[in-house]
Amino acid sequence: MNHAPETGDQAWERRTELPLFYASLLFLAAYAVSVLTYRAHPLWRDVGLVVVALTWACFIVDYLVRLYLSGTAPLRFVRVHWLDTLIVILPLLRPLRMVKVHNAIQARQKRPRQGLYARVMSYAGLSAGLMGFAGALGVYHFERRAPGATIHTFGDAVWWVCETLTTVGYGDMAPVTPMGRIIAAFLMAGGLALLGAVTGSFSSWMLHVFRRGDEEEPTGT
Incomplete structure (x- = not known):
């Protein structure tokens, strides 16, 4: 059975799913540092906030690249990928993408499904x-x-x-x-x-x- 050819945004998503998952873990760890050390030395909080900003920027760039590669109108892309849009606005919700992440890990390690x-x-x-x-x-x-x-x-x-x-x-x-x-x-x-x-x-x-x-x-x- 022939499968439909992979589109540009699908290929990009397949390649970046795991790196962005690791970036989301880094985001969560940095956010935890900034929140839990607010009474400690300000340096810890500042470092945590810088890492949060950098990883958040990665999520935004990924979203914009996928929007460009999809070739669809921005409003239609937002409607179709509403969960991704919500996650870009609130990165703490990124665990909701665990289905795709789990499948990507299984495929990368070549384990039986x-x-x-x-x-x-x-x-x-x-x-x-x-x-x-x-x-x-x-x-x-x-x-x-x-x-x-x-x-x-x-x-x-x-x-x-x-x-x-x-x-x-x-x-x-x-x-x-x-x-x-x-x-x-x-x-x-x-x-x-x-x-x-x-x-x-x-x-x-x-x-x-x-x-x-x-x-x-x-x-x-």
């Missing part, structure tokens, strides 16, 4: 971990000195993120700043999506196992 259930579990686990860490950093950044805030430490932020992603929501902590609530909205939506994906995949896997067991069981005479 995992089954559907394993891929869903891997994607959900990696996404939840990276999204949770990024969300905790963002909420802590905006909430730590806000009047009336209930999230005062990074540990508080991590605990709140665990409550949010698992949809438990004890109500003991909640963001009070506009940016904190925006982050919370994304985490709630992401948590519901990941939980639904894992639950649905696990249920399908169990049904598959039981169905196969029934088919293999000898019928009575």
Whole structure:
């Protein structure tokens, strides 16, 4: 079966997916340094902010190159690649691209493709971990000195993120700043999506196992 020829923007995306994933990890580490060391020597915060700006610039350049190579109108490109547009605006959401990153790693290492259930579990686990860490950093950044805030430490932020992603929501902590609530909205939506994906995949896997067991069981005479 013949495959459609690879377009310029698709070839660019295939080549840059892994480097940009590593850049996103560097972005997250630098952002963590700038947030968690705000009471330490200003040099640490400044270095972290410089690295954040440089990696963010890489994401913007990548987006503009893909827009140029696609040959489509800018508004149409934004509509088709709305997730990429959102990630350029808020790089902390880059874990949402873990499906493509995971497939790129599998292809680069020439490993056999995992089954559907394993891929869903891997994607959900990696996404939840990276999204949770990024969300905790963002909420802590905006909430730590806000009047009336209930999230005062990074540990508080991590605990709140665990409550949010698992949809438990004890109500003991909640963001009070506009940016904190925006982050919370994304985490709630992401948590519901990941939980639904894992639950649905696990249920399908169990049904598959039981169905196969029934088919293999000898019928009575």
